[in-house]
Amino acid sequence: MLTPASNPAVDLAAALRVRLAGFTGFLRANGYAVGGADAVDVLETVARTGILDRQILRWNLKALLCGRGEEWRRFDGLFDAWFLPPNKKLFVASNVAPAGVQNSAGGAPHDATEAEPVAAAGHGAAGDSDADPVRHGASRTEALASRDFRDLTRAEHARDVEALMRRFARRLKHVRLRREARCEHGRRLDLQGTIRRSVAYGGTPLRLAWKDRRRVRPRLVLLLDVSRSMSLYSFFYLRLARALCGELADVHCFIFHTRITGVGEALRDPDPWRAQERLHVLAVGWGGGTRIGECLRDFNRGPGARLVHSRTGVIIVSDGYDTGEPEVLAEALARLRRRARRIVWLNPLLSQPGFSPESRGMRAAAPHIDLLAPGADLAGVARVLPQIIEALG
Amino acid sequence: MESMREILALQSRLKDAGYVAEPALAAALLLMLDLGRPLLLEGDAGVGKTEVAKALAAVRGARLIRLQCYEGLDVHAAMYEWNYQRQLLAIKLLEHDERPATVKEQDIFSERYLLKRPLLEAISCEAQPVLLIDEIDRADEAFEAYLLELLSDFQMSIPELGTVHAVTRPLVVITSNGTRELSDALRRRCLYQYIEYPDPAKELAIVEIKLPHAAGQLARQVVQFVQSVRRMDLQKRPGVAETLDWTAALLRMGISVIDDDGAERILETLSALIKTRDDRAGFTREVVARIAAAC
Numbered sequence: 001m002l003t004p005a006s007n008p009a010v011d012l013a014a015a016l017r018v019r020l021a022g023f024t025g026f027l028r029a030n031g032y033a034v035g036g037a038d039a040v041d042v043l044e045t046v047a048r049t050g051i052l053d054r055q056i057l058r059w060n061l062k063a064l065l066c067g068r069g070e071e072w073r074r075f076d077g078l079f080d081a082w083f084l085p086p087n088k089k090l091f092v093a094s095n096v097a098p099a100g101v102q103n104s105a106g107g108a109p110h111d112a113t114e115a116e117p118v119a120a121a122g123h124g125a126a127g128d129s130d131a132d133p134v135r136h137g138a139s140r141t142e143a144l145a146s147r148d149f150r151d152l153t154r155a156e157h158a159r160d161v162e163a164l165m166r167r168f169a170r171r172l173k174h175v176r177l178r179r180e181a182r183c184e185h186g187r188r189l190d191l192q193g194t195i196r197r198s199v200a201y202g203g204t205p206l207r208l209a210w211k212d213r214r215r216v217r218p219r220l221v222l223l224l225d226v227s228r229s230m231s232l233y234s235f236f237y238l239r240l241a242r243a244l245c246g247e248l249a250d251v252h253c254f255i256f257h258t259r260i261t262g263v264g265e266a267l268r269d270p271d272p273w274r275a276q277e278r279l280h281v282l283a284v285g286w287g288g289g290t291r292i293g294e295c296l297r298d299f300n301r302g303p304g305a306r307l308v309h310s311r312t313g314v315i316i317v318s319d320g321y322d323t324g325e326p327e328v329l330a331e332a333l334a335r336l337r338r339r340a341r342r343i344v345w346l347n348p349l350l351s352q353p354g355f356s357p358e359s360r361g362m363r364a365a366a367p368h369i370d371l372l373a374p375g376a377d378l379a380g381v382a383r384v385l386p387q388i389i390e391a392l393g
Numbered sequence: 394m395e396s397m398r399e400i401l402a403l404q405s406r407l408k409d410a411g412y413v414a415e416p417a418l419a420a421a422l423l424l425m426l427d428l429g430r431p432l433l434l435e436g437d438a439g440v441g442k443t444e445v446a447k448a449l450a451a452v453r454g455a456r457l458i459r460l461q462c463y464e465g466l467d468v469h470a471a472m473y474e475w476n477y478q479r480q481l482l483a484i485k486l487l488e489h490d491e492r493p494a495t496v497k498e499q500d501i502f503s504e505r506y507l508l509k510r511p512l513l514e515a516i517s518c519e520a521q522p523v524l525l526i527d528e529i530d531r532a533d534e535a536f537e538a539y540l541l542e543l544l545s546d547f548q549m550s551i552p553e554l555g556t557v558h559a560v561t562r563p564l565v566v567i568t569s570n571g572t573r574e575l576s577d578a579l580r581r582r583c584l585y586q587y588i589e590y591p592d593p594a595k596e597l598a599i600v601e602i603k604l605p606h607a608a609g610q611l612a613r614q615v616v617q618f619v620q621s622v623r624r625m626d627l628q629k630r631p632g633v634a635e636t637l638d639w640t641a642a643l644l645r646m647g648i649s650v651i652d653d654d655g656a657e658r659i660l661e662t663l664s665a666l667i668k669t670r671d672d673r674a675g676f677t678r679e680v681v682a683r684i685a686a687a688c
Contacts, residue, residue, distance in 0.1 A: 033577050041428075048427055053397060059420035067580035069435055069571065072587035181465060196477040199501070200553075203484050214465065301626065306571050335628070335671070 016051050019083060024065065026082055032071055038064070054083065160378055161236075162243045168385045169247035172218065172392070186212030218311045218341065218392040219250040223299065225318030227257035227290040233348045233376065237317050238279055240381065242267045252307055255282065256295035262303060292322040292361055293329030300335050308339045313392045317346045317375060322361030329361055333368035342391040343368065346375030346384065399423060403452070412441070412448030413591070413598045421586050422449060431544055431565035433580065436588035438570055439632015441599075445588075446525035446566040455564070456522040460511035462532035468539065472549060473513045476506045502553040512540075516547055516559040524563040530573040537576055544582060591633060593620050599633055600640055607640045614651040614688040615640050619666065621684050627672045639666040656682040 024039040045060050058079050066072045180186075182193050193209025201207075222241050226234040234255075241253045245267045253263050266278035308314065314336060322329055337343055345365065349355050351374035366372070370391060373384040404419040414422075422445075425432045434442040450457035460471060480501050487497050509517065515524040529537065543549060547559035567583060569575060591599060593616050600612045607615065619636045631639075642662040648655060659681055667673045 033581065035581070038581070045424065045428065049424070050396070055416075056397060056400065056420060059400075059417040060424050062417065063421035063424055063432075063584040063586060066585045066587070067433075067577070067583075068585075069587045072435075072585065181467075195481070196475065199475065199477045199480045199484070203481050 013051055016083075017046070020046060020051065023061070023082055027065060027078060030074070030078055032065065033067055034065055057083075161239050162246075164378060164382055164385075165240065165243035165247050168389070169244070171386075171389050172220075172248065180211040181214045183210055183212050186210030188212070218313055219252070219307070219309065220244070220248070221304075221307055221312055221314045221340075222251065222253040223260070223296070223314065223316045223318075224253065224255045225257065225290060225292065225316075226255045227321075229290065229319055229321050230317075230348070233317070237375075238263075238267075238276075242272075242275060252303070254299060254303070255279070256292070256299075257290050258295075259291075260295040260299050289323040290318070290321055291324040292318060292320070293324045293326070293332050293364075296332035296336060297328060300332055304336065304339070308336065310339075310341060311392070312340045313388060314340045314343045315346065315388070316343065317348075318361075319347055319349050320345075320359045320362035320365065322359070322364075326360045326364035330364040330368065333365050337368045337370075342370045342388070344371045344373065344384070344388055344391070345369045346373055346381070348374065348376040350374035351376040351380055406452045407448050408598075408602065410448045410451035411602055412444055413595055413602065414445075414448070415595075418445070418586055418588075421584055425564065425584050428584070429562055431567055431583045433575075433583035433585050434566065434568045434588055435571055435585070437590065437630065437632065439634050440588045440590055441633050442568040442588055443525065443527055446523055446568075449564065449566065450523040453521070453523065453564070455520065456518060457525060458511050458515045458518070458522050458563070459525045459527060461527045462529050462536070464531055464533065466532045466536050470510060471512050471536065471539070472510050473551060474508045474510065475502075475553070476508050480506050504554070507551070507554065512543060513549060513557065515563040516543075516549060517557060518563065519560055521561040522563050524565045526565065526567045528570055529567050529579075530569045530571060530575060534576065537579055541576075541578055541582065590623060590630070593617065596620070596633065596636060600636060603637050604640050604644070606644055611643065611649055611651070612640070614685075615643065617688040618651060618684055621687065622666065625675070627667075627675075628669045629667075629672060631666050631668075635666050635668070639663075641665075651685045651688050653682050653686050656685055659685060 020042065021039070024034050024042060027034050041064055042061065045064055046057070049056060049060055051057060058076070061079065062072070062075050066075055180188070182190055188211055190209040190211040193211070194205050194207075197207045197209055198205040222237075222244070224234060224237050224241065226238075238255075241251075241263075245251050245253065245264065251264075253267055254260050255263050261282055263279055263282055266275055266282060269275035269278060333343065347362070350372070371384070371387060373387070374380045375384060400416055400419045400423060403423060404414055404416055407414045407419065407422075421432060424430075432445075434445060436442055446459075447457060449455075483501055483506070487500070490497060507513075511524070515522055526540070529540070544565060547562050548556055550556045567579075596616045596619065597612055600616060601608045604612070615636065619631055619639070623630050639662060642665040643651075643659075646658060646662055648658055648662070651659060656678055660676070660678060663673070663676055663681070667676060
């Protein structure tokens with residue numbers, strides 16, 4: 001029998017196998033959608049392909065364990081962090097402090113993708129969700145809340161928002177396409193389907209087939225301005241967005257002031273308090289000013305290219321105070337307009353008496369918006385929603 | 394046991410079939426053959442996702458069966474449909490036939506009247522085919538669920554005929570442009586590759602393989618030109634297909650070198666590379682000359 005010392009290759013393979021066993025767990029801790037079955041697959045694959053060639057191991061595990069582009073891009077960093085000796089300290093440290101797993105272990109790849117602030121910011125915050133900074137964030141949230149709904153208690157307001165969103169979602173589910181599809185009870189006879197069914201009865205059309213306009217759920221993209229000038233309203237709109245995300249599957253929410261970032265993941269957090277904290281972490285610390293134009297341009301180049309299609313309604317909530325160049329805003333909106341079905345702009349200031357949308361940003365935006373509406377309170381939003389539904393049908 | 398030698402061998406066979414693959418992709422293809430799992434390919438439009446399936450079919454000497462997904466794709470278009478016009482005709486013809494009714498019925502619902510759509514075709518092939526499910530993100534979620542079931546059991550039940558079991562398990566390649574989020578169940582069942590825009594060396598190799606006439610200076614310049622165009626802020630970045638189209642267009646125009654003076658003629662061919670009006674507006678003579686000068 002071989003002693004471990006006499007055969008370093010066997011020794012290394014055994015050590016690697018031990019390391020390998022923890023790798024799926026490590027990926028899971030870093031937000032990968034991997035499960036127990038994947039761990040079995042990993043062992044099976046390694047049994048076939050061997051473990052000693054690091055490059056082959058990397059390629060195989062990458063193909064096996066990644067499921068989306070974002071995971072694909074982060075994989076190499078995580079693989080190195082787990083399997084390469086020099087980085088060993090990094091993951092040992094992160095294992096000791098459970099709250100920091102995502103942050104410290106995922107730190108290296110995030111730094112590498114600094115050019116993609118959307119992805120990086122989203123994940124940084126995910127890690128922070130139950131860490132320490134949250135605790136002193138709580139008092140700030142309280143202050144924000146009390147400023148926002150002076151006349152309503154939190155619970156009442158939440159109920160109203162949710163009821164409104166449920167109504168909206170229900171009506172949105174009934175938006176129909178012009179294109180027809182077969183169904184059991186429809187408006188028009190489907191001749192082709194009827195003939196097909198008649199075969200079973202020897203050519204007599206005993207059972208009729210029908211067709212009707214197909215139901216579709218249009219996609220909604222919310223772009224919320226969370227700059228300082230909007231602070232009175234942004235909390236309310238985030239609550240609205242959260243309720244909407246709960247009701248409908250195809251809703252995508254982004255917040256912006258000097259940068260734009262996706263908050264879908266944070267909004268869908270089942271724990272409302274933690275969701276708020278995650279949003280808070282995402283929203284703070286970007287410095288003053290609102291760069292609507294640049295944010296929309298970044299959105300067009302990044303997530304917008306993938307998300308916005310001909311059945312997408314884009315809802316922008318902003319007061320239109322843009323510190324950037326209005327030309328940039330106009331161009332970005334024009335681009336967005338060409339791809340999207342409708343662009344609705346809710347401006348909370350519109351309902352104030354004597355206000356007219358004369359800011360440079362609003363003027364630049366006006367030609368590219370389908371609907372400009374006030375949205376300072378729940379009633380205002382409720383008035384606009386039917387028009388949005390109509391526009392999307 | 395899979396080894397680097399095998400991976401490199403597959404890579405070079407793919408190259409012979411006209412596809413320049415990263416070793417990582419070759420490794421994933423080997424793993425796919427090994428585990429019998431589908432391969433999900435994602436990436437921007439025009440990076441050559443569909444070509445992977447074609448090259449794989451060529452390397453394996455297998456038939457390529459393609460299912461192009463679209464919104465509203467249903468069972469009848471993807472799996473099977475009865476040729477009911479012929480069935481009705483047969484019913485009329487069999488009216489005065491003396492055979493027992495059960496025989497007649499079996500005859501009407503036999504494979505003769507079954508129209509095989511790509512998925513049924515793929516699982517009833519004698520020799521293992523390559524099944525390409527293109528742009529799955531365009532199909533509805535309901536179809537994705539159907540597909541999942543098919544991919545786990547490789548059998549299909551046709552109420553009038555019974556269950557069809559796969560003769561051989563097809564090699565399944567699924568592509569997605571990411572216009573819709575795919576279900577986790579599908580992602581977990583598949584091996585995954587994200588295909589990026591090729592780097593200059595890889596793109597050069599592709600151009601040289603596909604268009605041997607352009608080899609040399611023109612190919613190098615074309616690739617450099619396209620790579621710098623990709624770095625610009627465009628609505629639609631040119632993919633590999635566009636690079637090849639444009640190179641062919643240049644060859645057709647008799648242009649063998651990209652330089653400052655030829656900017657005028659390059660402009661004429663640029664519609665092969667730049668596909669939207671907005672993007673096209675950004676390519677003035679000066680811009681083209683500047684990029685060309687850097688090549």
